[in-house]
Amino acid sequence: MSDNDTTIAELRASVQRFVDERDWAQFHNPKDLSVSLCIEAAELLEEFQWLRPEEVETASRDLQARARVAGELADVLIYAFSLANALDLDIATAVLEKLAASGRRYSADRYQGRFRLDE
Amino acid sequence: MSDNDTTIAELRASVQRFVDERDWAQFHNPKDLSVSLCIEAAELLEEFQWLRPEEVETASRDLQARARVAGELADVLIYAFSLANALDLDIATAVLEKLAASGRRYSADRYQGRFRLDE
Amino acid sequence: MSDNDTTIAELRASVQRFVDERDWAQFHNPKDLSVSLCIEAAELLEEFQWLRPEEVETASRDLQARARVAGELADVLIYAFSLANALDLDIATAVLEKLAASGRRYSADRYQGRFRLDE
Amino acid sequence: MSDNDTTIAELRASVQRFVDERDWAQFHNPKDLSVSLCIEAAELLEEFQWLRPEEVETASRDLQARARVAGELADVLIYAFSLANALDLDIATAVLEKLAASGRRYSADRYQGRFRLDE
Numbered sequence: 478m479s480d481n482d483t484t485i486a487e488l489r490a491s492v493q494r495f496v497d498e499r500d501w502a503q504f505h506n507p508k509d510l511s512v513s514l515c516i517e518a519a520e521l522l523e524e525f526q527w528l529r530p531e532e533v534e535t536a537s538r539d540l541q542a543r544a545r546v547a548g549e550l551a552d553v554l555i556y557a558f559s560l561a562n563a564l565d566l567d568i569a570t571a572v573l574e575k576l577a578a579s580g581r582r583y584s585a586d587r588y589q590g591r592f593r594l595d596e
Numbered sequence: 597m598s599d600n601d602t603t604i605a606e607l608r609a610s611v612q613r614f615v616d617e618r619d620w621a622q623f624h625n626p627k628d629l630s631v632s633l634c635i636e637a638a639e640l641l642e643e644f645q646w647l648r649p650e651e652v653e654t655a656s657r658d659l660q661a662r663a664r665v666a667g668e669l670a671d672v673l674i675y676a677f678s679l680a681n682a683l684d685l686d687i688a689t690a691v692l693e694k695l696a697a698s699g700r701r702y703s704a705d706r707y708q709g710r711f712r713l714d715e
Numbered sequence: 716m717s718d719n720d721t722t723i724a725e726l727r728a729s730v731q732r733f734v735d736e737r738d739w740a741q742f743h744n745p746k747d748l749s750v751s752l753c754i755e756a757a758e759l760l761e762e763f764q765w766l767r768p769e770e771v772e773t774a775s776r777d778l779q780a781r782a783r784v785a786g787e788l789a790d791v792l793i794y795a796f797s798l799a800n801a802l803d804l805d806i807a808t809a810v811l812e813k814l815a816a817s818g819r820r821y822s823a824d825r826y827q828g829r830f831r832l833d834e
Numbered sequence: 835m836s837d838n839d840t841t842i843a844e845l846r847a848s849v850q851r852f853v854d855e856r857d858w859a860q861f862h863n864p865k866d867l868s869v870s871l872c873i874e875a876a877e878l879l880e881e882f883q884w885l886r887p888e889e890v891e892t893a894s895r896d897l898q899a900r901a902r903v904a905g906e907l908a909d910v911l912i913y914a915f916s917l918a919n920a921l922d923l924d925i926a927t928a929v930l931e932k933l934a935a936s937g938r939r940y941s942a943d944r945y946q947g948r949f950r951l952d953e
Contacts, residue, residue: 480608483688485599495695499702500709507665508644508652509765511637514672515872516764518630518637519757525627526754527747527949530887533627537683546626547685550676551694553633554687557672564656566666568673569602575670576614583618590619592884628884634753635883638876645873646830646866649768711765718846721926723837733933737940738947745903746882746890749875752910756868756875763865771865775921784864785923789932791871791914792925795907802894804904806911807840813908814852821856828857 485568492558505563514556521549604687611677624682633675640668723806730796743801752794759787842925849915862920871913878906 496502524546525533536542561568587594615621643665644652655661680687706713734740762784763771774780799806825832853859881903882890893899918925944951 478688478692480604480686480688483604485602485604485607488604488688488691489599491692491695495699498704499707499711501711503709504711504765506649506652507656508641508647508649511641511644512760512764512869515634515637515641516757516761518634518672519754522627522630522634522750523754525630526750527742528627530625530627533625537626543683543685546679546683547690548694550679550685550687551690553637553672553676554691555694557669557676558691560665560669564662564665566662566669567599568669569597569599569607571666571670572607572673572677573597573610575667575674576610580614585617588618590622592618592620592623623884631750631879631883635876635880638873641869642873645869646861716926716930718842718924718926721842723840723842723845726842726926726929727837729930729933733937736942737945737949739949741947742949744887744890745894746879746885746887749879749882753872753875753879756872756910760865760868760872763868766865768863768865771863775864781921781923784917784921785928786932788914788917788923788925789928791875791910792929793932795910795914796929798903798907802900802903804900804907805837806907807835807837807845809904809908810845810911810915811835811848813905813912814848818852823855826856828860830856830858830861 489558489562489568492555493562496559496562502563505559507560507563510556510560510563514553514560517549517552517556521546521553524549608677608681608687611674612681615678615681621682624678626679626682629675629679629682633672633679636668636671636675640665640672643668727796727800727806730793731800734797734800740801743797745798745801748794748798748801752791752798755787755790755794759784759791762787846915846919846925849912850919852912853916853919859920862916864917864920867913867917867920871910871917874906874909874913878903878910881906 496505524542525536528536536546558568560566561571583592615624643661644655647655655665677687679685680690702711734743762780763774766774774784796806798804799809821830853862881899882893885893893903915925917923918928940949
């Protein structure tokens with residue numbers, strides 16, 4: 478199984494199955510899921526705490542560091558998918574709509590190579 | 597387009613296209629992406645700040661609140677996908693491996709309906 | 716030493732001494748300190764992860780839970796004081812100015828017992 | 835009023851007065867305060883989002899950027915003090931005990947100029 482042959486719905490279903498097998502849906506209210514997502518996002522960030530730009534590059538090529546980052550990113554995504562499951566939100570729709578809205582706000586020509594206009 | 601007919605790879609490609617059209621890959625190092633993911637996770641959490649359990653339920657059924665949550669969740673996912681893109685990590689593999697590891701740690705029978713053994 | 720007989724400046728000096736003794740000021744740029752503060756804030760939040768309101772109350776009276784919370788809150792404050800030290804910001808001034816500004820925004824009579832007007 | 839002539843207890847009392855004048859203590863349970871602290875820590879971090887080390891230095895000398903950082907740091911501290919107030923925790927004690935424990939863990943000679951031993 479890889480990103481090429483897995484639909485968002487299939488990956489969401491794997492997360493849902495894990496939750497259902499433990500009868501954990503009772504804990505999965507949107508507030509506590511958002512709290513958990515925040516905690517996991519901070520654990521992901523911890524992988525890069527204090528690292529200077531060149532150390533970030535070195536870590537990006539280190540197999541052990543990459544495995545830790547993949548594990549923390551997975552935790553973030555599991556809670557993100559759990560929140561989408563709990564609220565019955567379509568992820569593809571939400572992401573594509575946000576990209577469209579951001580595309581209007583940050584037009585490709587005005588923001589070419591920069592993310593602030595005052596630079 | 598919906599979660600049923602969109603692969604993870606397709607959604608990642610949409611995010612990559614948005615980044616490439618603006619020549620923003622130069623900013624997308626793993627540390628700054630993790631910082632941004634953390635900031636967006638906190639903005640998602642802000643939707644539920646101070647809400648009591650019953651108010652969380654009400655918000656979960658409110659169309660405007662749901663749209664705001666979907667928008668903030670999309671921001672989280674866009675940075676999560678950007679990080680996977682920047683590091684060339686397979687999301688389906690990472691999530692399924694993490695679910696398998698968590699499944700061994702939290703066996704379905706011992707953790708049925710609870711997430712701590714001392715309860 | 717207690718909050719009654721310790722000035723903000725004295726507590727900031729204790730943190731500065733700890734940093735100086737290890738020659739760690741070189742790492743204490745405002746961005747990495749803010750990253751660290753965010754990570755510690757999430758670790759503090761982790762103490763209350765998944766807890767329902769009545770469980771939060773129980774934890775608030777539990778000596779071991781209180782000691783863990785005090786330890787995590789200390790980590791948050793150590794980075795907050797480190798940031799004030801690194802940027803030479805006066806904490807008392809910043810806090811009192813913010814309270815004054817918030818006091819104008821949230822007048823005591825209109826926001827009596829509520830933090831949103833639409834409630 | 836400045837950090838030199840303000841005790842921790844006095845600054846905590848100013849925060850408590852602000853809360854009491856609005857009858858907001860009812861909302862100030864430790865979980866929601868930790869959630870709020872996390873959100874404010876992320877807003878502080880947002881001031882440095884995407885900034886390269888040299889841009890962080892420039893921002894550190896910019897008067898407007900410094901004022902924004904002071905304002906966000908104040909928000910973090912107001913919630914940290916509110917949590918200490920809600921749980922009746924002594925901040926000076928917690929910080930000094932944590933510095934002592936960290937001092938034993940990170941001895942000044944072994945960790946001189948570095949925060950990891952494997953470097």
